[in-house]
Structure formats: structure tokens, C-alpha cells
Amino acid sequence: MTTETVLPLLLAAFLALISLGSAYWVRRLYRLRRRGVGAMAEVMRFREVEGSGNDPAYYPVVIFTLPDGTEIEAESDTPSAPLSGVREGSRIHIIYDPDRPTTISTEKGLRTKELAAFALIAVALAYAAFRIAVDVLQ
Numbered sequence: 001m002t003t004e005t006v007l008p009l010l011l012a013a014f015l016a017l018i019s020l021g022s023a024y025w026v027r028r029l030y031r032l033r034r035r036g037v038g039a040m041a042e043v044m045r046f047r048e049v050e051g052s053g054n055d056p057a058y059y060p061v062v063i064f065t066l067p068d069g070t071e072i073e074a075e076s077d078t079p080s081a082p083l084s085g086v087r088e089g090s091r092i093h094i095i096y097d098p099d100r101p102t103t104i105s106t107e108k109g110l111r112t113k114e115l116a117a118f119a120l121i122a123v124a125l126a127y128a129a130f131r132i133a134v135d136v137l138q
Contacts, residue, residue, distance in 0.1 A: 009137075036095035061076075074101070076106050077105055
């Protein structure tokens, strides 16, 4: 294989991996949306990660109580900036998976528009990967 063949195939593989990751994330959030249970949780702290540009992203770590009295500490997969009114000690509404209570999301992460956008991105990337592979291998 030549470089002219290998590089496009590597790009196609990379796009396919991103597509699979996006599809997995959408499936996980959709499952939470359908089967999830709502609860009030207290924000214990924020995990800060480098975000896009110069703005960091803050992922709230919360603690909440299951109906059987078990306390669960979990990290949201949806960033929430402290400047948006959510601070340590704030009480927020979360959705958790009753089969895996440490899998949570804030309601913000379950909006239909975001799920649809990520699903569309996953399909578009998969199609792009497929077209690149077909064009190179012809």
C-alpha cells in the first residue's frame, strides 16, 4: 500500500472511531432518558478539565440518596459552570440509572436537541468514513 492509500484509510478509521464514540454516548443518554430515575442531589465539588478555548469545563460531583437509603457519590457527564448558578452545596435535579446508580446526568444533558445533534454527527461521520474507504479501495 502506498501513502496515498494508507493516509485516507487512517482518516476513515479515525472518523469511524469518533462515530462509534458519539453513537455510544447518544445511546447511553437515550437509555438514561427512557429508564432513568430522577433525584435531588447535592453538589459536593467540581472536577475541572480544560475546555475548548480558554474556558475550563466543570463536572459536578454529587451525592444523592437512593430509595433504599444508600448514599451514592457520582460525577455528572454534563459540564456545569459554577457561574451558571450551580455551586458547591447547591441542590440540583439529576437522572440516574437504577441498574448503575453512579451513571448520572443532569437534565441539561438529556435535551432532545443535543441527542439528535450527536446522533446526526455520528451518522455523518460514519458515512464520511465509509465514502473515504470506498473511494480509496476502488
